[in-house]
Amino acid sequence: MDSRPIGVFDSGIGGLTVIGEIMKLLPDEELIYFGDTARVPYGSKSAETVTKFSRQIFNFLLSYNVKVIVIACSTASSNSYDSLQSEFDIPIIEVLSPGVEDAAHVTRNKIVGVIGTEATIRSGKYVKLLEERIPGVRAFAKACPLFVPLAEEGWTQNTVTRITAEIYLQELLDKEIDSLILGCTHYPLLVDCIRDVIGPVKIINAAESTARKLKAYLIKQDIQNKAHKLGGGHRFFVSDNTDKFRRICNLVMRQTYEAQKIDLEKYL
Ligand code: DGL
DSSP: OOOOOOEEEESSTHHHHHHHHHHHHOTTEEEEEETTTTTTOTTSOOOOHHHHHHHHHHHHHTTTTTTTTEOOOHHHHHHHHHHHHHHHHHEEEEEEHHHHHHHHHHHHEEEEEEEEEHHHHHHTTTHHHHHSSSSTTTEEEEEEEHHHHHHTTTTTSSSHHHHHHHHHHHHHHHHHSSSSEOOOOTGGHHHHHHHHHTSEEEEEEHHHHHHHHHHHHHHHHHHOSSSSOOOTTOOEHHHOOOOHHHHHHHHSSSOOOEEEEOOGOOOO
């Protein structure tokens, strides 16, 4: 038993898709969320910059005495996980391998698609993990950089989003993928448009997969919160624009959470 909170972060509001799944699976855990809304998107930035930002966020979350940190951002998971793991003495859950594990169970024809930000796809991590986990897999990755601003704008069911999805996803459909990993935590917000475009292709929501991995980890280590406070102590922080966060949070979580703005420069 460990009643300390769990730290979760993303470049913006995408990590709320992970938070939502964690709340469903682990209702007794207290969560500290940080969305780096001043510096989103991470997906167009270099690995060095994403790692520098992630390091500051780790230091911030550690100031809340968290017991584990969930990198609820595929861009930071693919570009910064190795550095963060070597620098910090705290258990870290990243979002890539849980989605890959689910893909291994779901695919029948072993042709798997993955979509993510430019930095995630450029890192080559998803394809590498898929090839390691699924012998003989043919993995096809596609960067979809316009999806993050569409999600941040709240354009979850919209003609522009649908047409954008058609343009991005056609080349994966041409490869005859039977499953598609949403390799960016913003993308589950656009799932209706994506599903319309890909039809019977199975969608793997890495946010859900990650929450399941977190639960399994807490049980294995016996560090669940058994205090049954039903998440009373969740706290949300952003680096800019608390009003916009509240609006999007309402849309994603169907519940209002107030966020506090903090200055990350203090957490070097
Ligand atoms: N939600 C993020 C991810 O999973 C990042 C999007 C971005 O900041 O570009 O990659």
